[in-house]
Amino acid sequence: MYIIKLLIKNAFRHKLRTCLTVLSVAIAILSFGLLRTVIDAWYAGVQASSASRLVTRHAVSIILTLPISYKEKIRQIEGVKLVSYGIWFGGFYIEEKNFFANFAVEPKTFLEQYPEYIFKPDEKAAFLRDKKAFAAGAKLVKKYGWKIGDIVTLKGTIYPGNWEFVLRGIYKGRDKNTDDSQFFFHFDYLNEILKKTVPARADRVGHYVIEVTSPDLVADVATRVDKTFYNSIAETLTETEKAFQLGFVSMSDAIITALRLVTFIVIVIILAVVANTINMTARERIGEYSVFKTLGFGGWRIAGLLFGESFIITMMGCTAGIILTFPAARTFANTVGSYFPTFNVTMDTILLDITFSILVGILASVIPTWRSIKTPIADGLRRIG
Amino acid sequence: MFIPFSYSAKNLLTRKVTTILTASGMALVVFVFTTILMMAHGLEKTLVDTGSYDNGVVIRKGSGAEMMSWVSRSQASIVESDPQVAIGIDGKPLFAKELNVLISLPKKGDNKQSNVTIRGVGDASLKLRPQVQLVEGHMPKPGSSEVAAGWSVAKRFQGINVGERLRFGMREWTIVGIFDAGNTGYNSEIWGDNDQLMQAFRRPVYSSLVFKLQDSSEFGKLKERIEKDPRMNHEVKRETKYYADQSEIMAKFLRILGMSLTVMFSLGAVIGAMITMYASVASRVAEIGTMRALGFQRRSILGAFLLESLLLSLAGGLAGLFFASFLQFFTISTMNFQTFSELAFNFSLNFNIAFKSLVFSLIMGFIGGALPALRASRMNIVDALRQA
Numbered sequence: 001m002y003i004i005k006l007l008i009k010n011a012f013r014h015k016l017r018t019c020l021t022v023l024s025v026a027i028a029i030l031s032f033g034l035l036r037t038v039i040d041a042w043y044a045g046v047q048a049s050s051a052s053r054l055v056t057r058h059a060v061s062i063i064l065t066l067p068i069s070y071k072e073k074i075r076q077i078e079g080v081k082l083v084s085y086g087i088w089f090g091g092f093y094i095e096e097k098n099f100f101a102n103f104a105v106e107p108k109t110f111l112e113q114y115p116e117y118i119f120k121p122d123e124k125a126a127f128l129r130d131k132k133a134f135a136a137g138a139k140l141v142k143k144y145g146w147k148i149g150d151i152v153t154l155k156g157t158i159y160p161g162n163w164e165f166v167l168r169g170i171y172k173g174r175d176k177n178t179d180d181s182q183f184f185f186h187f188d189y190l191n192e193i194l195k196k197t198v199p200a201r202a203d204r205v206g207h208y209v210i211e212v213t214s215p216d217l218v219a220d221v222a223t224r225v226d227k228t229f230y231n232s233i234a235e236t237l238t239e240t241e242k243a244f245q246l247g248f249v250s251m252s253d254a255i256i257t258a259l260r261l262v263t264f265i266v267i268v269i270i271l272a273v274v275a276n277t278i279n280m281t282a283r284e285r286i287g288e289y290s291v292f293k294t295l296g297f298g299g300w301r302i303a304g305l306l307f308g309e310s311f312i313i314t315m316m317g318c319t320a321g322i323i324l325t326f327p328a329a330r331t332f333a334n335t336v337g338s339y340f341p342t343f344n345v346t347m348d349t350i351l352l353d354i355t356f357s358i359l360v361g362i363l364a365s366v367i368p369t370w371r372s373i374k375t376p377i378a379d380g381l382r383r384i385g
Numbered sequence: 386m387f388i389p390f391s392y393s394a395k396n397l398l399t400r401k402v403t404t405i406l407t408a409s410g411m412a413l414v415v416f417v418f419t420t421i422l423m424m425a426h427g428l429e430k431t432l433v434d435t436g437s438y439d440n441g442v443v444i445r446k447g448s449g450a451e452m453m454s455w456v457s458r459s460q461a462s463i464v465e466s467d468p469q470v471a472i473g474i475d476g477k478p479l480f481a482k483e484l485n486v487l488i489s490l491p492k493k494g495d496n497k498q499s500n501v502t503i504r505g506v507g508d509a510s511l512k513l514r515p516q517v518q519l520v521e522g523h524m525p526k527p528g529s530s531e532v533a534a535g536w537s538v539a540k541r542f543q544g545i546n547v548g549e550r551l552r553f554g555m556r557e558w559t560i561v562g563i564f565d566a567g568n569t570g571y572n573s574e575i576w577g578d579n580d581q582l583m584q585a586f587r588r589p590v591y592s593s594l595v596f597k598l599q600d601s602s603e604f605g606k607l608k609e610r611i612e613k614d615p616r617m618n619h620e621v622k623r624e625t626k627y628y629a630d631q632s633e634i635m636a637k638f639l640r641i642l643g644m645s646l647t648v649m650f651s652l653g654a655v656i657g658a659m660i661t662m663y664a665s666v667a668s669r670v671a672e673i674g675t676m677r678a679l680g681f682q683r684r685s686i687l688g689a690f691l692l693e694s695l696l697l698s699l700a701g702g703l704a705g706l707f708f709a710s711f712l713q714f715f716t717i718s719t720m721n722f723q724t725f726s727e728l729a730f731n732f733s734l735n736f737n738i739a740f741k742s743l744v745f746s747l748i749m750g751f752i753g754g755a756l757p758a759l760r761a762s763r764m765n766i767v768d769a770l771r772q773a
Contacts (some may be wrong), residue, residue, distance in 0.1 A: 017660050018750065024656040031649040060553045061487040061500065063452065064586070082758070089452075158453050160618070214505060231555070233587070250497045255719055265413050268648060272410035273657040279402050280664045367402070 005348045007308040014281070018313060025317020025360070026324065028270035028354050033325035034332060035263045036349040041340035042249060042256060048177040048342075049241040053113065053208040057244070065204035066234050068191075073365055077224050079217040084109035086187060087206035091154030091163060093144065100140055102154065102183040104190040107135075113211050116178045117171040123148065127169035131189050135169035137180030154183075159190065159201075164350040187198055200267030210238070267356050270317075275364035278310045280299050282368035289372050299373040303365075306372065310365035311358070318357035322350055388676070388685050393693040394667065397700075404697060407661040411701025411746055412708070414647070414654040419709035419742040420732065421643030424717075425636055432632040435569040436624030439601045440513055441469075441609065443594040446620050450631060451485040452502075452726075455590040460617055464594050469607040471597040472548055473512060478596070480509040484582050484591035487726050488541045488575075499718075501538055502726045503553075504571075505579035505592075506741045513595055517571055522547040522562035525577050532577035533562035537729040541718060551575075554585030570628065573718070575728050595624065614689035635721060654701075658753025662694050664766055666761040673761050674769025687762035694754020702746025709742075710734055 011018050056074070058064035065087065070129060074083050086105035092098050109129055111117065119127070119135070127135045136154065150167045165185050171179040187205070194202035212221050222238040229236045239247075249256070282289075289302050325345055333343035370381075397404045405547035436442075443464055456464075461482050464470070471479045485504030489498040504510075510525060511517060532551065539545040551558045558577065566572045583589070598604055608621045609686070622630070669685035673686060712732040721728040 017663060020660050020663075024653045027649060027652050027656075031646070035646075060586075061489055074766075097450075118727050155447070157447055157449060158552045160447055233555070234554070247498060250499070253719075264432050265417060266653075268652065269410050269653050269657075272406045272413075273653060273660065274405040276583060276657060277405055277660055279406065280660075284668075376423075 003304075003308070007305065007312055010281075010305065011309050011312050017277060017280070019371065021274060022317045022320065024273045025270050025314050025357070026320035028273075029318050029321025029357065030324045030328060032263055032266045032356065033321065033349050033353055034328055035259055035266070036352065037325075037332075037343060037345050038340070039256060039259055039263075040346055040349070041343050044177050044340070044342040045179065046245040046249060047241055048116075048175065048179060049245045051240050051242050052212060052218060054212065054217040054225070054236040055244040056179070056208040056210060056225055056236045057206070059226075059237040062206075064234065065206055066208070066236065068203045068205050070205075070229065070234075070236070071255035072207065073194040073228060074208055074210060074225055077221065077228060079212050079214070079221040079224070081213045082109055082113060084209045084211075085112065085205040085207065086184070086209070087190070088153070088158070088205070089163075089185075089190070090158040091093050091156045093152065093154055098144075100181055100183055100184075101179070103160055104187040105184045106187050107184075110184070110209075112197050113209055114176040115286050116258070118174050119169050119171050123169040128169055129366050130166060131186050132166050133165065133168035134165035134183060135171060136167065136183045138172050139169050140181040140183060141167070146280045161360050163190075163193075165189075176344055179342060191382060195277050200249060209241070230256060267360065270314075271360050271363055274306040274310060274314055274360055275367065277313065278306060278365050281309065282306055282372045286375055286380045289373070290377045293377050293380075302372055303369045304368045307362065307365045311361040314357045314361035314364070318353060322353055325353075327347075386441025388572075388681060388689040390692070393689050393696055396669075396693055397697055401488065403513055403661055403664070404700075407657050408697055408701040408704065410657045411654045411749060412700050412704035414749070415651045415702045415742050415746045416467050416709050417650060417699060418647045418745055419706055419734075419738060420645075421639060421647070421714060422738045422741060423709065423712060423732040423734050423770055425639045426735065426738060427730045428635055428639070429629075429632055430733050431570055431728070431730040432624060432628040434516075434567070435571060436626070436628040437516075437530065438623060438625050439598050439606065440624035441598055441604065442622050442624050442627045443596075443619050444592075444622075444627075445606070446618050451483070451593040452486075452487065452594050454619075455588075456482070456592070456594055456619065457590050458551070460619065461591055461594055461646055463614065463616060464596070467607060467610065469599050469603055469610075473509065473600045477508065479509050479512055480578060480594065480596040481507040481513055482591045483510065483593050483595060484579050484586070484588060485508065486582070486586055486588070489667070490538075490551075492541055492546075493543050496543070499719070500726045501542065502574045503532075503582060504574050504576050505582035506576050510576070511596070513597055514566070514571065516569055517564050517566045520563045520565045522560075523562070524562050526580065527578050529578060530556055530558050530581060531561040532575050533564055534557045534560055534575045535566040535572035535573040536563060537716065538575060539563050539716070540716075541729065542726075548750075554582070554587050568731065570728055573727055629719065635719070646681065647745075649746075650715045655749050655753045658694060658698060659751055659757065662757035663752045665693065666690060666757045669761075669766065670769050673764055675767045677764065678770065683762040686764075687758050690758035690761045691751065691754050694758065698746045698750025698753070699743070701750075702743045705746065706739055706742050 058066055071083055072083060074080060086103045089102045089104050091102050127133045146167050148167055148170065152165050152167060154163045154165065156163055169199060171180065185320065191202055201323060210221065212218055225238045270378050292302060300336050329345050443456060444451055445456065448454035465478060465480050473479045479590045486503050488503055489499065490501050492499050514535050520536060522533070545560060547560055547563060548707045551560060604623060609766050611617055611619065611621050676686060713734055716729050716731050718729040719726050
């Protein structure tokens, strides 16, 4: 008990310096936490996806489409329980900067395959009934202030023109990492208009989603599907939804690597700041420590004093940083929400915060401690300031 | 009366550990700051250099990029017959109808799939882009299943060598050449004969039209003519503008990310400098008192301590810049969010960036040193001397 009191007293002998150090640790922990959360958000799509759903796309490239006639063929493949299909629509709302995911899907099978989208039963029925209907996530609906029954016009980039939809259903995510900012509508609506305007582009889907009868069959079914369409007009590539999402993430590898690197740079910066503070403290107290040594205290006691002080400073900063991370993450999510559908500070991030703070606390006190133990008593007593 | 410069400099040398720790904290911040500026500049440079000012690009209105655009054969001939399209020495128009599709190929090393742009080119395509130079082999012959790959595709993807074969669009394609397009986006593309590729991908329409302008200053008139033509639904951009627009999202993303990181980090470094300078002042109270007693003015003391802090931050800034400059040897690739294809670019350093980084480090030093220096200059002579 006494030792803790001494440590705290020691830490606050230089109030301004300690406060500044605590502040800088807090800022660093805050930035570390935010960066980690950004990286997590990048992978949110991967985490939310299921390993038992398969996605079939064009083998050559994601932007090429597959004929709708594949649906029946896929359904006949052994191990396939349910097939759904859809296509990326790529429209925007009023202005190009209003970016959100929008898909044309086959609504009935889609909702069956994605039980993590939770609807009110009457809204679900209304969405299925109306061909011009669209359903959207609660977050998206809130952002643009839409109400059930509102008519929303999207401007198409891949499919030019203005497309009108009626909001019939609002879904909530079942899990924390479910993306509740998507927009989907009936594939038939898109297809029928295309049949009239650009028949060459009609009856083409972007991807098939396959649900298998048993999770063990995932790999077999994927091979069977691809074999069926090998050497046809459009060869397919079938992979689990997780792998499919990971493919998107890996395309922006460089940025994620850079972010990861930067998170370590933050740690090194606080290390430098804390080490500097402890180093100064040790230098100022060399005389004091020499007195301790003369009185018979061992080197490890002095080490304990310095390390304890360093630890107290980093932990105070760490606590403040963690507390600040939550409101900061919320503000950040509100500003750039459209890029990242989910933005949650995870337990892992907080544990890493704490681990790194402890590490910084230890590392920062190593050199000063070593120096104060090694200084001969006579030198220490002779020294001024 | 001024305190000599050597006083400030020597003070830093006396407390080596503290100086090194503080300066390295600043060096890291400057390193990150410079890196981000270099990245944004490299990206911009690559995309802007890709286009040439005297070339026009025609894409479908609202499509943003070639990949999502289409131009029918009859629309292509409308543009081709425009008087503003330059005629080459062989009497043919300098006009290329091109196709732009993505395919995914496995990358070297980790075998991950990444998107590469395939460009179907015509006779004039090469003439329109003088920066494209053949390094090895020859360019694909019209009407053949031959392709040539950009230099950075060859470097980053598996099996891209002259003589090897690629399979896409239900056909085998032979790689017959590698070209280097300098520091431009074409290096991240694979080129092949337009008609062959259109057949393979079953695309009845072109993606874009590229042509040289007869008279660059008449661009406005041509733009109006084509965009107002009721048979067209397209927009015309200068090639430079077209590529600059493509870098917009990425550049904005880098800027936002970079600025938020820099602001957060620099707060840490400024605090570090402040701690150092406060300690420096505190341990020299007697010294300051003596100097004041000798007749040095308050502002000389202020100046000396500020100078010390500025020197400290300059050392950090120079170190950060020094290490960041090595990044110029690296090429990185990232997905261009506008086209979904991979784009390789270099970190690029110029005088402007170096200057900004050093100014930035000095600002950090100034902010960190201002309060401590003020405290030093405000000391009362008698009190300061008594404390010693």
